[in-house]
Amino acid sequence: MTTAAIIVAAGRGQRAGGGTPKQWRTLAGRRVADWTIDQFRGLVDHIVLVLSPQDAPAWEEFGALDMILTAGSTDRAGSVRSGLDALEAFGIEKVLIHDIARPCVSTRVITDTLGALDTHAAAAPGLAVTDALWTGDTDLVTGTQDRTGLYAAQTPQGFRYDAIAAAHAAHPGGSADDVEVARAAGIEVAIVPGDPDNIKITRPEDFDRAERIMGMNMDVRLGNGYDVHRFGDGDHVILCGVKVPHNRGLQGHSDADVGMHAVTDAIYGALAQGDIGQHFPPTDPQWKGAASEIFLRHAVELAGQLGYRISNVDCTLVCEFPKIGPHAHSMRDQMALIMDLRADQISVKATTSERLGFTGRGEGIASLATACLVKS
Numbered sequence: 001m002t003t004a005a006i007i008v009a010a011g012r013g014q015r016a017g018g019g020t021p022k023q024w025r026t027l028a029g030r031r032v033a034d035w036t037i038d039q040f041r042g043l044v045d046h047i048v049l050v051l052s053p054q055d056a057p058a059w060e061e062f063g064a065l066d067m068i069l070t071a072g073s074t075d076r077a078g079s080v081r082s083g084l085d086a087l088e089a090f091g092i093e094k095v096l097i098h099d100i101a102r103p104c105v106s107t108r109v110i111t112d113t114l115g116a117l118d119t120h121a122a123a124a125p126g127l128a129v130t131d132a133l134w135t136g137d138t139d140l141v142t143g144t145q146d147r148t149g150l151y152a153a154q155t156p157q158g159f160r161y162d163a164i165a166a167a168h169a170a171h172p173g174g175s176a177d178d179v180e181v182a183r184a185a186g187i188e189v190a191i192v193p194g195d196p197d198n199i200k201i202t203r204p205e206d207f208d209r210a211e212r213i214m215g216m217n218m219d220v221r222l223g224n225g226y227d228v229h230r231f232g233d234g235d236h237v238i239l240c241g242v243k244v245p246h247n248r249g250l251q252g253h254s255d256a257d258v259g260m261h262a263v264t265d266a267i268y269g270a271l272a273q274g275d276i277g278q279h280f281p282p283t284d285p286q287w288k289g290a291a292s293e294i295f296l297r298h299a300v301e302l303a304g305q306l307g308y309r310i311s312n313v314d315c316t317l318v319c320e321f322p323k324i325g326p327h328a329h330s331m332r333d334q335m336a337l338i339m340d341l342r343a344d345q346i347s348v349k350a351t352t353s354e355r356l357g358f359t360g361r362g363e364g365i366a367s368l369a370t371a372c373l374v375k376s
């Protein structure tokens, strides 16, 4: 079934204060929007980001990524409708609708909601109300409200695409959420277990709460990689995916890209998934002369499959020659492309070993790398 997530991000975040709309403010080192969007990557086929026409930098930035962008409206329901319209030609069967302001949403909540659509026309996470409920007038309690059968509604709310698109088109407006729109059209909505951590950033103090939740749930992994290749005949070396002219070549079973091998091993190391030789044995003739980006792509894919996001990578090449400095930026950009990361998440640097040891004598090149992976 073709799936999509519509992430509504056109609100102005008035109640959160702070001047800048809450989705563009920083939470635990990254913008709220980045956390939220990343949670849906790999779980759905398409992501639609609904943006305000006022947020010009976001249009430019996210337009360069693999997302569908569309303009939101002055109310949430209008923004959702715009997201649904943007998906019209994509043959979507299941669609999730999520607030950008819920960055702590877990993979479990997303997959449960999506999974419930196998047997239900609509499903959404809800939390049974456990606190007593009062009615009040300014600072006085005026009564107690029966909490039986009451739930706090969360997102993502999931629907069969055709049904929710028709329901929104027919709705007069003024809905609290998409479940209300669906129910008004006679669609039955199943409740999947919500998550107390799936808070919506609404007021200023919610930023601290969300940061605490993220800190508690975050699994940060570090891995290191080390590799050496000796020089042999040749007129160039391949380092971090870039061909560098040199009076020697590097010897190896593959293309001997010592830098990329160290980075690949650092990722496998962080995942506790062995090393490059285990995944691509040097005894296997199919890897003879292979481009090392095959290995790096595999490690990156494995990280994604295991639910990790690569936060950053740092790679150091150790050699007297060739000089790395003039090529370091191209190496960084090439690895960013292969790993689908931003350039500022990758560092490629070099050092000599002061003419000491095998690298100092020009017998080969060594490389060290560190990778930081995060699961939240």
Ligand SMILES: Nc1ccn([C@@H]2O[C@H](COP(=O)(O)OP(=O)(O)OP(=O)(O)O)[C@@H](O)[C@H]2O)c(=O)n1
Pocket: 008, 009, 010, 011, 012, 013, 014, 015, 016, 023, 050, 072, 073, 074, 075, 076, 079, 080, 098, 099, 100, 101, 102, 200, 201, 202
């Ligand atoms: N015209 C709107 C209003 C809201 N939203 C989105 O709907 C979600 C939930 O709304 P809310 O928390 O009310 O966000 P804001 O409208 O931004 O906040 P406020 O009401 O405090 O201004 C948010 O992800 C928000 O960006 C939207 O896309 N378009």
Ligand SMILES: C[C@](O)(CO)[C@H](O)COP(=O)(O)O
Pocket: 076, 099, 152, 153, 154, 155, 176, 177, 178, 200, 202
């Ligand atoms: C859709 C929603 O997140 C469900 O809880 C919520 O209703 C939207 O936010 P608002 O604060 O009600 O605008």
